[in-house]
Amino acid sequence: MSTRIGMVAGEPSGDLLAGRIIAGLQARDAGVRCEGIGGPQMEARQFDAWHPMHALTVFGYVDALKRLPSLLGTYRDVKRRWLAEPPSVFVGIDAPDFNLRLEHQLRQAGTPTVHFVGPSIWAWRYERIHKIRESVSHMLVLFPFEEEIYRKEGIPVTYVGHPLAGAVPMQPDRAAARERLGIDQNARVLAILPGSRSSEIRLLAPRFLQAAQILLKKDPALQCVVPMVNDQRRAEFLAILAQYPVPGLRCITAQDLHGEGGDRKAPVAWSVMEAATAVLVASGTATLETALFKRPMVISYVLSPWMRRIMAWKSGQERPYLPWVGLPNVLLRDFAVPELLQDDATPEKLAEATWQSLTDDALTARVEARFTAMHQDLLRDTPALAAQAILEVAGGAA
Missing domain, CATH: 3.40.50.2000 (Glycogen Phosphorylase B;)
Structure with missing residues (x-):
């Protein structure tokens, strides 16, 4: 039987x-x-x-x-x-x-x-x-x-x-990912991941897009790529993008990669993370995936006032027991990458932290080393x- x-x-x-x-x-x-x-x-x-x-x-x-x-x-x-x-x-x-x-x-x-x-x-x-x-x-x-x-x-x-530790290569191939996505090998690339839920996109996408607008003033050649889990989420995101336009931004789903040799079994976000110079990401599993791809990141999250009240009532807590929210920081027991949450998640602060992630080579080297050690622990x-x-x-x- x-x-x-x-x-x-x-x-x-x-x-x-x-x-x-x-x-x-x-x-x-x-x-x-x-x-x-x-x-x-x-x-x-x-x-x-x-x-x-x-x-x-x-x-x-x-x-x-x-x-x-x-x-x-x-x-x-x-x-x-x-x-x-x-x-x-x-x-x-x-x-x-x-x-x-x-x-x-x-x-x-x-x-x-x-x-x-x-x-x-x-x-x-x-x-x-x-x-x-x-x-x-x-x-x-x-x-x-x-x-x-x-x-x-x-x-x-x-x-x-963590099964993701076995699914993500220990040494990511940025060049191959950029080829899959049609991105110039020498470009500075920001991956923007505002979440996979409607409520996350509604609360985070406006802040992330305004941050991208600020970053483009610093570097007009910056390429912004946004992976979406499905067409419904993409439609929700594009509606917000119309209010906060970011020139040259690409919003893609897995369907967009199929004709370009994309792996149907791998989430589209993985190719975007692998291709990125740095990542602006909603707190959640995507932060761990970004860490496994050894990319510097800025973690952010925002809850509505109503949601905060319900969580505080349900849990009896105003804050988590730990000082960290992002999984990479929890695992490393340190603020290895910035976390900008709630009132701190302003476009200006997000842009400032993300600019450092995009441009600070010493920071990138430190993050890569720590994330490689973490990857080995989870494997x-x-x-x-x-x-x-x-x-x-x-x-x-x-």
């Missing part, structure tokens, strides 16, 4: 991680079947998608409230299916608000559960550890410092490294380690 694995991933970063985990599972068990909620990276591995991942792609509590009826409908459907025909194991990839609730229900009914990508309890709401202990049979964590946290709390855990055979742990949990239940 083949191993049947339930999976839920709710956004592009989770889809990317899950796609590699499915590949690891298939390498160990050719008959494994994976089903649930996922995106194109998972579907490329014969994943049976009952619902598309964008059914869960929301930003925090405000967006979740707006979409509550459809979210509840999706939740009830997958719960009903898996309670009626339990999988060998359920694997929730990130999306903790959705997945931990589902994992709790399934585990109570006797299905073993694995959660991949630990919630950032080291930054916000440590008390969630109690819900995790009740809901999760085994944690798979991406970062070495997380293993100690869960072990101390009596939760079975495996540090599997494990993540698909194999995760697959082994998942199948062992499934086998133990059997």
Whole structure:
């Protein structure tokens, strides 16, 4: 009888991680079947998608409230299916608000559960550890410092490294990336990544574009490239670009690269990061990807006043436990790259910090060295380690 694995991933970063985990599972068990909620990276591995991942792609509590009826409908459907025909194991990839609730229900009914990508309890709401202990049979964590946290709390855990560390080359090829994108090899290039969610683009894109306008006054030859996860996000961004025009800016999706020899399996953002001199980026997984490509960056993030109030109420915190927000800084325990958040995220301050990232060769050398060491620390055979742990949990239940 083949191993049947339930999976839920709710956004592009989770889809990317899950796609590699499915590949690891298939390498160990050719008959494994994976089903649930996922995106194109998972579907490329014969994943049976009952619902598309964008059914869960929301930003925090405000967006979740707006979409509550459809979210509840999706939740009830997958719960009903898996309670009626339990999988060998359920694997929730990130999306903790959705997945931990589902994992709790399934585990109570006797299905073993694995959660991949630990919630950032080291930054916000440590008390969630109690819900995790009740809901999760085994944690798979991406970062070495997380293993100690869960072990101390009596939760079975495996540090599997970060799969992106194995997917991104240790030595990026800027020349090849620029050739793919049609960018002059000698150009100064700024990659602008204002996020993959509508709310992020709405709040960050105007600031990022105004910063780019300031930078173009310093260097009229500066080339700005903006990757977008899909056509919908590009349309949202272009509407804002019309209000804050940046001469020569290119906004591209993966579709734009297909005719130029682009790798359909790699996110378009990777080519842009690889080609860049420096990156202006929204806090999130993209900061880690930028670090793995060894590029100097400026990290920024802005929450609406309403969202800040809800987060403070929900977490009981005004700020994270740690002084850093960007993943590269969290991992290095230092402000290796600038973070400009909330009121500090002005176009002028963003432009000033980004100009240094674009022009300071000594800074670039320091950042490359630190990010190379970080890359080596995160490099494990993540698909194999995760697959082994998942199948062992499934086998133990059997």
